[in-house]
Amino acid sequence: MNAFRxxxxxxxxxxxxxxxxxxxxVLRSFLVxxxxxxxxxxxxxxxxxIAARPVNFAGHETCETCHADVLEKxxxxxxxxxxxEACHGPLAKHADxxxxxxxxxxxAAVLCVRCHEANAAKPKSxxxxxxxxxxxxxxxxxxxxPHSPAIAAEPAK
Amino acid sequence: xxxxxGFMYPNEVELQWSVLIVLYPFLTGLVAGAFILASLxxxxxxxxxxxxxxxxxxxxxxxxxxxxxxLQLHLGHPERSFEMYLTPHxxxxxxxxxxxxxxxxxxxxVLEIWLDYRRDIVLLSQSTTGVTRLIYRAMTLGSSNISxxxxxxxxxxxxxxxxxxxxxxxxxxxxVGFIFGSIKANPWWSSPLMPVVFIFSAMVSGIATVMLVYxxxxxxxxxxxxxxxxDTVARYLFYIFIIxxxxxxxDLIHRIYESDESFRSLDFMVxxxxxxxxxVVQIFLGTVTPILLLGxxxxxxxxxxxxxxxxxxxxxxxxxxxxxxxxxxxxxxQLFSKSFLGYTTYKMGLVTREGLLTAIVLTVLPLVILWxxxxxxxxxxxxxxxxxxxxxxxx
Numbered sequence: 001m002n003a004f005r006x007x008x009x010x011x012x013x014x015x016x017x018x019x020x021x022x023x024x025x026v027l028r029s030f031l032v033x034x035x036x037x038x039x040x041x042x043x044x045x046x047x048x049x050i051a052a053r054p055v056n057f058a059g060h061e062t063c064e065t066c067h068a069d070v071l072e073k074x075x076x077x078x079x080x081x082x083x084x085e086a087c088h089g090p091l092a093k094h095a096d097x098x099x100x101x102x103x104x105x106x107x108a109a110v111l112c113v114r115c116h117e118a119n120a121a122k123p124k125s126x127x128x129x130x131x132x133x134x135x136x137x138x139x140x141x142x143x144x145x146p147h148s149p150a151i152a153a154e155p156a157k
Numbered sequence: 158x159x160x161x162x163g164f165m166y167p168n169e170v171e172l173q174w175s176v177l178i179v180l181y182p183f184l185t186g187l188v189a190g191a192f193i194l195a196s197l198x199x200x201x202x203x204x205x206x207x208x209x210x211x212x213x214x215x216x217x218x219x220x221x222x223x224x225x226x227x228l229q230l231h232l233g234h235p236e237r238s239f240e241m242y243l244t245p246h247x248x249x250x251x252x253x254x255x256x257x258x259x260x261x262x263x264x265x266x267v268l269e270i271w272l273d274y275r276r277d278i279v280l281l282s283q284s285t286t287g288v289t290r291l292i293y294r295a296m297t298l299g300s301s302n303i304s305x306x307x308x309x310x311x312x313x314x315x316x317x318x319x320x321x322x323x324x325x326x327x328x329x330x331x332x333v334g335f336i337f338g339s340i341k342a343n344p345w346w347s348s349p350l351m352p353v354v355f356i357f358s359a360m361v362s363g364i365a366t367v368m369l370v371y372x373x374x375x376x377x378x379x380x381x382x383x384x385x386x387x388d389t390v391a392r393y394l395f396y397i398f399i400i401x402x403x404x405x406x407x408d409l410i411h412r413i414y415e416s417d418e419s420f421r422s423l424d425f426m427v428x429x430x431x432x433x434x435x436x437v438v439q440i441f442l443g444t445v446t447p448i449l450l451l452g453x454x455x456x457x458x459x460x461x462x463x464x465x466x467x468x469x470x471x472x473x474x475x476x477x478x479x480x481x482x483x484x485x486x487x488x489x490x491q492l493f494s495k496s497f498l499g500y501t502t503y504k505m506g507l508v509t510r511e512g513l514l515t516a517i518v519l520t521v522l523p524l525v526i527l528w529x530x531x532x533x534x535x536x537x538x539x540x541x542x543x544x545x546x547x548x549x550x551x552x
Contacts, residue, residue: 024242
């Protein structure tokens with residue numbers, strides 16, 4: 001009995017710890033979203049929330065329904081598998097209302113080097129140039145047709 | 158590109174882990190080392206280091222409270238870090254560390270300090286007034302039982318906690334080495350020796366810190382430094398430093414002998430970009446010199462005054478050396494390219510969130526906390542009120 005009395009402070013300490021753990025568990029039950037762990041180690045509701053976000057990209061199939069001529073140009077070129085919106089940007093709003101939302105004109109001098117500026121980290125087989133030396137400041141589309149960029153493939157004008 | 162030599166992959170050009178990530182293992186190491194020094198007296202019955210026992214515990218607590226701050230300041234969203242307690246992922250070493258940290262802080266350090274100081278706290282709660290009295294009363298948890306039997310129970314419980322605390326301290330700092338050692342994509346870090354090297358370097362830095370703090374505080378209080386105590390602490394520092402240096406050299410020799418595909422690149426880095434911080438500061442200035450200085454105090458018959466100066470100098474050099482070791486691990490591991498063909502440069506910000514000023518503040522802050530703790534819970538031998546009969550009975 002005496003041992004219990006003399007260890008009373010340790011029981012008080014254990015009580016403080018227990019209260020701390022309890023407080024943590026109560027807080028945890030409030031702070032952890034209910035849908036956490038529903039599918040994996042994340043908030044289950046996040047899937048629905050992400051799905052509900054507005055669509056920005058129309059997808060190349062949508063573009064091709066109107067711009068069949070571009071598809072024709074691209075088909076045999078090096079950019080055949082580059083999606084329209086990779087260069088033109090997300091255009092779902094344009095697809096929804098083509099007459100009032102028109103995409104901005106692209107600046108080939110800025111756009112092309114994003115992929116084709118020479119960098120030792122890129123595979124050697126990938127076409128790349130030191131733009132300052134290669135075009136002498138001229139925009140790329142002076143010589144290259146972006147939808148089918150190989151110059152040899154250009155039909156004679 | 159400025160500061161970049163040879164071929165770097167684009168994502169390697171800028172260093173992601175800054176000086177704060179250097180500071181983090183440095184601070185954590187001081188905690189583990191200080192605690193292990195404290196355990197010498199408690200578990201291994203090294204009576205000579207008794208004057209540093211409480212100071213070592215308070216030092217460990219002061220540094221442990223600040224240790225996570227460098228990580229918090231590194232995070233883009235520090236407020237989210239709490240989520241690792243709410244929804245921990247068992248495969249995340251960082252998340253598991255959160256629990257190791259909490260365990261060490263609450264179940265080991267705070268508990269041991271409380272048990273050791275309980276008699277003082279009760280007496281102080283009766284002798285002080287005002288707000289201080291309230292603080293001490295809260296710390297007593299409403300129990301003022303300081304009977305011999307109650308203190309005996311405290312002593313036994315404290316001993317048990319220290320025994321649990323030693324592997325916990327190893328776990329705490331071994332984890333920091335583990336975080337680096339387990340990154341298999343980085344040959345500078347990926348080594349199973351990393352946790353062991355980190356633990357021993359932690360012990361070295363912690364013991365050096367407590368030695369310096371003890372000497373400084375005793376000097377500032379115009380008291381006599383207990384040379385038997387400092388000699389013993391310095392002797393332990395010397396032995397552990399030799400083990401630490403041997404392990405680091407073992408790691409180095411192993412790397413040289415193994416000479417894997419990364420070796421030439423890392424060797425070049427050590428001889429160029431890391432030469433000053435690794436060879437000059439870490440190895441010669443921060444390891445070999447203090448070992449020789451401490452060795453000299455063991456071999457030569459020096460006066461107290463000379464030994465004190467040597468301990469002071471060796472302690473400071475040790476801390477510089479251990480900081481340089483953390484620097485070379487963290488920063489060095491990010492200076493070379495995975496292609497082994499290029500090197501980048503670390504440009505430290507000065508007055509930025511992860512810059513030099515923040516690092517200095519985070520280094521000084523634990524000392525401020527230590528000052529407050531020392532005021533609140535005086536660790537001095539004359540206030541050391543554990544009756545020897547109780548201690549003898551407990552063992």
